[in-house]
Amino acid sequence: MNDHSILRVVSKIMIPFILLFALYVQFHGEFGPGGGFQAGVIFASAFILYGLIFGIENARKVLPANATRILLALGVILYAGVGVAGIFLGGNYLDYNVLAATATGGQHLGIFLVEFGVGTTVATTMVTIFFVFAGQDF
Template sequence: MKHHRVLRVAAKLLIPFILLFALYVQFHGDFGPGGGFQAGVIFAAAFILYGLIFGLENARKVAPPALVTRLVALGLLLYAGVGYGGLLRGGNYLDYGVLLENSVAGQHLGILLIEFGVGTTVAATMISIFFLFAGRDT
């Protein structure tokens, strides 16, 4: 769809705001609706829009598939790792209260980290699934 000038200009305008909105949803999930799952999907949507408008080759340059596939596992590992952090500090698995001296602050940190892990896995999975479907030739 490279030759549609309107689409190209509109996408260029929209994509930064979609990414910004995804980050807002990611880190504001504690206070309003949102969180890792939604943020991951919105983040992936920005890359999918880029891929649809500017072609798959350019999208692969922006988000190299080798990196994206690693991020899929990395998000999950971050989540599981936070759980082990709780174990190392003498608490239960996935108990964030012991991560810091103050229990509530520990919960905040734990939730922030695991939401980030969720967001990473969801976004990377969606982007790589899109690459695989779009890269398949008929």
């Protein structure tokens, strides 16, 4: 799609705002609608838009295949790791109360980390699936 100059210009302007919006949804999910699942999908859609307009090879330069594979696993590990950290600090698995000095502070921290793990996994999953599908050439 290299000859669609309007698409190229508009998407170049839009992509930073999509990423910014995704981060807003990710970190504002405790106060308004949003959270890791939605933020991950929006974050992925920015990369997918880039891949659609500028080609998969260029998008792969921004986000190499190895990086997505590693991040994919890291999200799940972060989530499970928060649970294990709860055990080491004297609580139950996935008990956030013990993560910080106060119970609500611990809950804040736990939910923040868990949502971040979910967001990472969802975003990289969507990016991976799209790139794998689009990378087919028959």
